[in-house]
Amino acid sequence: MTGTERATPDHKRATSGHEGATVLVVEDEPSIADVLTIALRYHRFEVMTAGTVRDALTLAERTRPDAALLDVMLPDGDGRALGRELRARRPELALVFLTARDAPAEIVGALGFGDDYITKPFDIEVVVARLSAVLRRTRRADVLPQRPPLRYGDLELDETTYSVCRAGRTVELTPTEYALLRFLVRNGGRVVPKEQLLRHVWQYEHTPAESTVVETYISYLRRKLDTLGPPVITTRRGVGYGLA
Structure with a gap:
């Protein structure tokens, strides 16, 4: 269906995660x-x-x-x-x-x-x-119970308020930047392949033409996090990204 066509009841409703938004x-x-x-x-x-x-x-x-x-x-x-x-x-x-x-x-x-x-x-x-x-x-999880923060080194992510601190100082991230950092933190010191980041953070099943989006958002995170301490995101060339 193109941008000039109308949705019809034959199409499956994709409601998971957004109903009522x-x-x-x-x-x-x-x-x-x-x-x-x-x-x-x-x-x-x-x-x-x-x-x-x-x-x-x-x-x-x-x-x-x-x-x-x-x-x-x-x-x-x-x-x-x-x-x-x-x-x-x-x-x-x-x-x-x-x-x-x-x-x-x-x-x-x-x-x-x-x-x-x-x-x-x-x-x-x-x-x-x-x-x-x-x-x-x-979307903010206002109805979810309080969850313990995710921690890695001097990073702390609050999964209820979607806030991030490094060395006790608040870091202002966009929702996508937060999702990317959270996935890296959850994987600890592992190097996460770029394709896996595209699937889990952007929900791309196949590498799209704009696949440089991962590199772009990694640079945004580095710009914000590295002002508060030593470099925290590592690059394995040809493979993906991890945390120091």
Whole structure:
């Protein structure tokens, strides 16, 4: 199914991990916004739509969505700037960009603070699946019991609040950065192959064209963690990554 087709009852509903989640769709093309709204509601998302940066900020403030699906080119501003503003207001908000811009620099720039980047034309089932995968990583577990923190060296990860400390100092991570670091911590000193990181953190069953996403997010983690102590993430060339 493409971005111009509508979801039908013949498609399997991908509800695991997101049922009841609220998504803010920011898209100024009515036909695309309509397709996204119908498909997401069929898959049991709550959906709000906005066609401008101004309307999106107003809706986000009033309703506090779990995720935002953002077009990059909007009539009154840049969707990436909107994403930065939304993330600044709510660090736990999941951000997925949906745009015709597919240059590597555009993708890397958006992934610096967002959680996924989908190019147009798109398959609507892929959008639903990838949004669901992001929400499985980012939704706060408010109903779960308190769990003991994960520790490795001077790193401490709180799996209830999704917060990270190194040497007693808070480290501000995006949801995807947190998911990547958590998987490395859970594997202790083991070197984790890149393909395994793609499967467990991004839910990619096959290595996608944008497979450099792992290297990109490793560099983001290093930039944030290495300012508080010696380098903590190691690279085994041609294999993957681990913790020192």
